[in-house]
Each structure stands twice: as C-alpha cells, then as structure tokens.
Amino acid sequence: MSPNKKLAIIIVNWKQYDLTKKCLISVSKVKFENYKIILVDNESNEKNLNLILNDFNNLKVIKNKSNLGFGVANNQAINYALDENYDYVMLLNNDTEVDINFISPLINKIEKNNSIGGVQPLIMNYNNRDLIWSAGGYVNKFFGNTTTNKSLGKKLNLDWITGCCMLLKIDVIKKTKLLDENFFAYYEDVDWSIRIKDLGYTLELVDKSLVYHHGSVSSNNSSSEGKLSPYVHYLNFKNHIYFLRKHIEKFNLFGVILYQLLKLIFYSIYFILRFRFKKFKMIFRGLIDGMKIKVS
Numbered sequence: 001m002s003p004n005k006k007l008a009i010i011i012v013n014w015k016q017y018d019l020t021k022k023c024l025i026s027v028s029k030v031k032f033e034n035y036k037i038i039l040v041d042n043e044s045n046e047k048n049l050n051l052i053l054n055d056f057n058n059l060k061v062i063k064n065k066s067n068l069g070f071g072v073a074n075n076q077a078i079n080y081a082l083d084e085n086y087d088y089v090m091l092l093n094n095d096t097e098v099d100i101n102f103i104s105p106l107i108n109k110i111e112k113n114n115s116i117g118g119v120q121p122l123i124m125n126y127n128n129r130d131l132i133w134s135a136g137g138y139v140n141k142f143f144g145n146t147t148t149n150k151s152l153g154k155k156l157n158l159d160w161i162t163g164c165c166m167l168l169k170i171d172v173i174k175k176t177k178l179l180d181e182n183f184f185a186y187y188e189d190v191d192w193s194i195r196i197k198d199l200g201y202t203l204e205l206v207d208k209s210l211v212y213h214h215g216s217v218s219s220n221n222s223s224s225e226g227k228l229s230p231y232v233h234y235l236n237f238k239n240h241i242y243f244l245r246k247h248i249e250k251f252n253l254f255g256v257i258l259y260q261l262l263k264l265i266f267y268s269i270y271f272i273l274r275f276r277f278k279k280f281k282m283i284f285r286g287l288i289d290g291m292k293i294k295v296s
Contacts (some may be wrong), residue, residue: 004034005034005087005088005107006034006035006036006084006085006086006087006088007032007034007035007036007086007087007088007089007090007103007107007167008035008036008038008077008078008080008081008084008086008088008089008090009027009035009036009037009038009090009092010037010038010040010074010077010078010081010089010090010091010092011023011024011027011037011038011039011040011092011093011094012039012040012042012070012073012074012077012093012094013039013040013041013042013094014041014042014043014067015043015045016094016095017045017048017049017051017052019094019095019214020039020052020094021051021052021055022097023092023093023094023095023096023097023098024037024039024052024055024056024059025097026096026097026098027092027098028056028058029100030098030100030101030102030103031100031101031103031104032103032104035058035103036058036059036060036086037056037058037059037060038059038060038061038062038077038080038081039052039059039060039061039062040061040062040064040073040074040076040077041061041062041063041064042064042066042067042068042069042073043064043065043066043067044063044064044065049061049063060077060080062076062077062080064076069181069183069184069185070163070179070183070184070185070186070188071178071179071180071181071182071183071184071185071188072181072184074091074163074179075178075179075181078173078178078179079178081170082170082173082174086170087169087170088107088110088167088168088169088170089167089168089170089173090103090106090165090166090167090168091163091164091165091166091189092164092165092211093163093164093165093213095213095214095215096123096126096164096165096211096212096213096214097126097211097212097214098165098210098211098212099209099210099211099212101209102121102209102210102211103209105121105206105208105209106119106120106121106167106206106209107167109204109206110167110168110169110204113202115200115201115202116201116202116203116204117168117169117172117176117196117197117199117201117202117203118161118166118167118168118172118193118196118201118203118204119161119166119167119203119204119205119206119209120134120136120161120162120164120165120166120167120203120204120205120206121165121205121206121207121209121210121211122135122152122205122206122207122208122209122210122211123135123162123164123165123210123211123212123213124210124211124212124213125212125213125215126212126213126214126215127214129212131150132149132150132151132152133148133150133164133213134148134149134150134162134164134213135148135149135150135151135152135156135205135207136148136149136156136158136159136160136161136162136203136205137149137158137159137160137161137162137190138158138159138160139159139160139190139194139250140255141250141251141252142251142252142255143251143252143255143256143258143259144240144244144251144252144255144256144259144260145240145259146159146160146187146190148162149205152207156204156205157202158193158202158203158204158205159190159193159194159197159203160189160190160193160194160203161189161193161203161205162189163188163189163192164189164211164213165211166189168196172196172199172201175199176192176195176196176199177195179191179192180192180246182242182293183235183239183242183243184235184239185235185239186232186235186236186239187236187239187240187242187243188239190243191243191246191247194247194250230276230278230279230281230282231282233267233279233282233283233286234282234283234285234286234289235286236286237282237283237286237287237290238285238286238287238289238290238293239286239290240260240290241260241286241287241290241291242290242293242295244256244260245290245291245293245295246295260287264283264284264287267279267280267283268280268283271283
C-alpha cells in the first residue's frame with residue numbers, strides 16, 4: 001500500500017457518548033498513520049459532544065440537529081471523504097472497540113485483488129471474546145431471509161458484510177453509489193453489499209483483523225414491551241420488505257411470500273401471547289410502509 005493513501009473512518013453517534021468515547025480511544029491507538037475519523041453526531045448535544053472533542057484532535061465532526069438515521073449520517077461523511085479525495089472508507093459502529101493492528105490486514109486484503117469490492121474484520125463479542133458476533137453474512141435465495149455467519153469452519157463466499165465494520169475502496173463507492181437512505185437503519189449494509197456484488201466484485205472476511213462489539217443500547221427498551229423497542233421491529237419488517245422488493249429478481253417469489261407470511265404469523269402470535277400490543281401494531285405498520293416505498 002502506498003503511504004500516501006488516505007483512510008476515512010466514519011463513526012455515527014446517537015445519544016451514546018460513553019460508548020463512542022471508548023470506541024474513539026481504541027481507534028486512536030491503532031498502528032496506522034494516514035487516517036482521519038469522521039464523527040457524525042445525530043441529534044447532537046453540544047455539552048456531551050464537547051466532552052469528546054476535548055480529548056481527540058484527529059476528528060472531523062458533522063453535527064445533525066435530529067436523528068437522521070444510519071444511512072443519511074454515513075452518507076454525509078462519505079460525501080466528505082469523496083470531496084477530500086480519500087482512498088478508502090470504513091464504516092465503524094460506535095459500540096465497538098478495535099484491535100491495535102486491525103486496519104492494515106483489511107487494506108492489504110482489499111489491495112491484493114482488484115475483484116474484491118469490500119472487506120470486513122472478524123467481529124467478536126466484547127464480553128465473551130471466544131464468541132463470533134459476525135464473520136459476514138448470507139442471503140437465502142429461496143426465502144430471501146438473511147443470516148449472520150458465526151463460524152470460520154468453511155470457505156466463505158459471503159453475500160454481505162456488516163455495517164458494524166466494513167472497508168471499501170472509494171472507487172467502488174463511486175460505482176455503487178451511496179447507502180440507500182430509505183432504510184433509515186437496518187438492512188442498508190445488506191443492500192449495499194448486494195449492489196457491490198452486482199458489479200462483479202466479491203466481499204471478503206479478514207480474520208486477522210479483529211473488532212469487539214459491545215452490542216448497541218440504542219435499540220433496547222426496558223419496558224413491558226420487552227428488551228427491543230417496537231420501533232426496531234417496525235424497521236426490521238419495513239426494511240426487509242423494501243429490500244426484497246428492490247432485489248426480488250434474485251429470489252423465489254413463492255418462497256419469499258411463504259417466509260414473510262410465516263414470519264408475520266409467528267410474531268403476531270408471540271406478541272399477543274406476551275401482551276406486547278405496540279409491537280404487534282408496529283410489525284403490521286412496517287409491512288405496509290415497506291410496500292409503499294418507491295423502488296427505483
């Protein structure tokens with residue numbers, strides 16, 4: 001790799017300043033010189049943000065008055081990286097901490113073969129570092145459902161890499177275009193991966209690069225509705241439907257309809273029996289809204 005090539009590391013924060021600070025501390029220790037962190041602060045709180053800014057110098061900060069979502073926030077930073085002629089872009093979740101040597105193996109891998117469109121590290125569970133949180137993912141071509149790979153026991157032919165941590169060449173982004181902002185949160189990384197593969201690129205796991213995932217608290221909801229908030233279930237249903245509609249030619253229509261019907265029945269029965277009526281309403285709202293989004 002040329003020492004003049006530049007890496008933009010994009011971190012999006014939403015009301016998680018403690019986790020974000022831990023992430024920034026870990027990134028600031030990496031053995032790699034030519035990088036810049038672009039921190040996008042959704043629904044920015046000036047007081048809390050300043051607690052971070054006082055401790056870090058190598059930051060470009062983008063402040064948003066409201067929570068614009070994962071896709072919009074990352075796209076803001078990607079556009080900055082495009083304008084500033086960066087060579088690589090990394091998406092990194094704020095609820096992660098990174099190994100000191102995690103960058104070089106990723107860049108070495110993606111530079112090794114021009115057919116590689118994107119790479120991700122091996123992401124481990126922060127609290128139990130023997131457990132794999134993500135080693136990439138697959139999309140079932142019959143049912144259209146997605147699964148996260150949690151094993152290194154076979155040769156990986158990945159369908160998607162996770163937005164928790166992925167690295168792409170800027171030239172690939174120019175061809176693929178930006179994240180689809182209709183998703184707001186969830187499935188945008190799967191959609192982006194599919195679009196990258198449609199251009200003929202492969203997606204690779206780099207198991208010599210390690211990242212540790214805390215697990216986001218932004219989707220948690222400690223109430224009678226359970227741990228995950230109703231809005232998370234809404235987004236998952238809405239975005240899955242929208243994703244399938246965007247790429248329906250890749251799947252078996254009968255299998256997709258059958259899977260979605262069975263999923264809807266299962267979740268409906270479960271939420272009713274658990275008296276989680278907000279979640280019950282939100283999955284139907286998500287289903288309807290996912291059908292309404294215009295597919296371009």
